[in-house]
Amino acid sequence: MTGENGRREFVKLSFAAGVPFALGATPDSLAGFASDPGQEELPFFEVVRNRRSVREFKPTPIPDEHLQQILDAARLAPTSGNQQPWKFVVIRDPSVIDELKEACVRKNLEARRARGMEATPEVAEQVTEGLKGYFSAPVYIVVLTDGESRYPTYNHWDGPMAAGYLMLAARALGYGTVFITDSIPADVTKEVLNISDRFTRVCITPLGVPVAWPDTPQKKPLDEFIVQDRF
Numbered sequence: 534m535t536g537e538n539g540r541r542e543f544v545k546l547s548f549a550a551g552v553p554f555a556l557g558a559t560p561d562s563l564a565g566f567a568s569d570p571g572q573e574e575l576p577f578f579e580v581v582r583n584r585r586s587v588r589e590f591k592p593t594p595i596p597d598e599h600l601q602q603i604l605d606a607a608r609l610a611p612t613s614g615n616q617q618p619w620k621f622v623v624i625r626d627p628s629v630i631d632e633l634k635e636a637c638v639r640k641n642l643e644a645r646r647a648r649g650m651e652a653t654p655e656v657a658e659q660v661t662e663g664l665k666g667y668f669s670a671p672v673y674i675v676v677l678t679d680g681e682s683r684y685p686t687y688n689h690w691d692g693p694m695a696a697g698y699l700m701l702a703a704r705a706l707g708y709g710t711v712f713i714t715d716s717i718p719a720d721v722t723k724e725v726l727n728i729s730d731r732f733t734r735v736c737i738t739p740l741g742v743p744v745a746w747p748d749t750p751q752k753k754p755l756d757e758f759i760v761q762d763r764f
């Protein structure tokens with residue numbers, strides 16, 4: 534789904550339709566499939582196969598030891614020259630989560646006005662409804678890279694590495710995540726969380742027990758990616 538400037542239209546889709554953005558995500562289908570948090574961890578390849586982007590969560594709290602394990606997995610990700618240029622902002626205060634949501638709604642309405650689109654109270658309600666699932670988790674983690682790291686030009690590789698590890702660790706423990714870029718814009722998180730320009734936001738992810746595990750969206754077959762020896 535590509536919009537103007539080649540950017541995917543997460544925000545437009547999710548907000549305009551009044552439903553959480555989902556590419557083939559149909560909650561329910563995998564209900565009962567996931568391990569519940571606290572149960573035995575999934576084996577590695579099941580974790581990889583069954584991690585899904587989750588956009589609606591139960592309010593079930595996350596024990597500190599699970600949160601610790603998940604963040605620790607992120608910490609162990611590889612980085613260029615072992616520079617480890619991250620900060621992980623952990624948000625658990627419901628009032629901060631609410632503030633983020635409200636700021637997202639405001640920003641979306643401003644963007645609509647700037648484009649000459651409607652931004653009536655009804656639209657505001659739709660936008661809020663569309664964001665509800667994204668903001669239903671008990672915990673949020675913002676992955677940042679530090680512009681004053683040792684090799685800052687490599688930060689754009691190191692950042693997503695940590696996020697990937699974090700998402701897999703979360704899945705192993707039975708929690709859902711989603712690597713969010715546009716649905717919760719970077720400038721909104723930076724403003725609400727007082728993040729200085731020294732840091733670049735890689736993503737924000739909710740962390741929680743899914744209401745249901747979404748179906749696997751269509752994935753291309755492996756053959757399409759593989760080049761044997763040379764192009």
Ligand SMILES: Cc1cc2nc3c(=O)[nH]c(=O)nc-3n(C[C@H](O)[C@H](O)[C@H](O)COP(=O)(O)O)c2cc1C
Pocket residue numbers: 543554555556584585586587588711712713714715716717749750
């Ligand atoms: C760089 C990147 C940006 C993404 N941004 C968003 C986003 O803003 N909102 C959202 O709901 N999902 C976002 N996603 C999640 C993708 O939509 C999701 O990974 C994809 O549809 C495949 O689904 P799966 O993660 O369940 O395999 C993003 C994923 C990546 C890797």
